Amino acid sequence: MKSSLFKIIFCTTLALSALPSSAQSSTVLIVGATPTAVPFNFLDTKKNSLQGVMIDITNALGEVLGFTPELLPTTFSALIPSLQTKKIDMISSAFAITAPRAEVVDFSNILFSYGEAIIVNAKDKTEYKSTNDFEGKVVGVQTGTVTVAPMKDVAGIKELRMYDTMQDMIREVSVGRIDVAVGDGPVMLYNLANSGVKTVRAATSYEQQMQINIAIAVRKGNKNLLDNINRGIAEIKADGTLNKILEKWQVN
Numbered sequence: 001m002k003s004s005l006f007k008i009i010f011c012t013t014l015a016l017s018a019l020p021s022s023a024q025s026s027t028v029l030i031v032g033a034t035p036t037a038v039p040f041n042f043l044d045t046k047k048n049s050l051q052g053v054m055i056d057i058t059n060a061l062g063e064v065l066g067f068t069p070e071l072l073p074t075t076f077s078a079l080i081p082s083l084q085t086k087k088i089d090m091i092s093s094a095f096a097i098t099a100p101r102a103e104v105v106d107f108s109n110i111l112f113s114y115g116e117a118i119i120v121n122a123k124d125k126t127e128y129k130s131t132n133d134f135e136g137k138v139v140g141v142q143t144g145t146v147t148v149a150p151m152k153d154v155a156g157i158k159e160l161r162m163y164d165t166m167q168d169m170i171r172e173v174s175v176g177r178i179d180v181a182v183g184d185g186p187v188m189l190y191n192l193a194n195s196g197v198k199t200v201r202a203a204t205s206y207e208q209q210m211q212i213n214i215a216i217a218v219r220k221g222n223k224n225l226l227d228n229i230n231r232g233i234a235e236i237k238a239d240g241t242l243n244k245i246l247e248k249w250q251v252n
Contacts, residue, residue, distance in 0.1 A: 032072055033073065034075060053249045096213060108215045113211055116188075134156065139161070143162045147183060167191060
């Protein structure tokens, strides 16, 4: 029954996505968002709802384009499969543009960009400058993120370990199971600042070596929806809405 409902919603969305925004007020888009990527999207237990940068951006696009976003909490690794199987219509989840992903989804224009950050144990006094300083270290990365491939290519790493969440990596650094954790800069630093853990630190001497471009993703070939989303992105950039959202969450 649920599968049939998704199909009906998707067909309606596809049919209406090419119309002017004023004619789309009844359109519902199922939006996939991970519930563990603070501050971009996370489950606010007090409000029992998804909150964050990408949630605010999605709502702003809905207002501009005239659709109602129906948020579906989705694990990071399930985002693309959920899009391909039509369980969701779009991904709005700090989802970075990469060449492999661009082969299976269509990306909107870039919303914003940032680099990576690293955290280490507070007792580690190494002045990390680049990945060259990871030699002989056990390094942690989050499964499915854009930091995985570059870290696999770093020579001299003793071991590369995969984790489901940033919180897992912070804990592992704090107890000394890994030496360095690498992740999306704003997500890593926000999680660290709000973790209450005093036994880890951000390596502020580290110079970012990645540019992570964040965009909305839609199903491959869904040009009508993609064109409308790009139109909406242009509008929220031009009127200052996007900057206000980024400032609210201290991302820019």
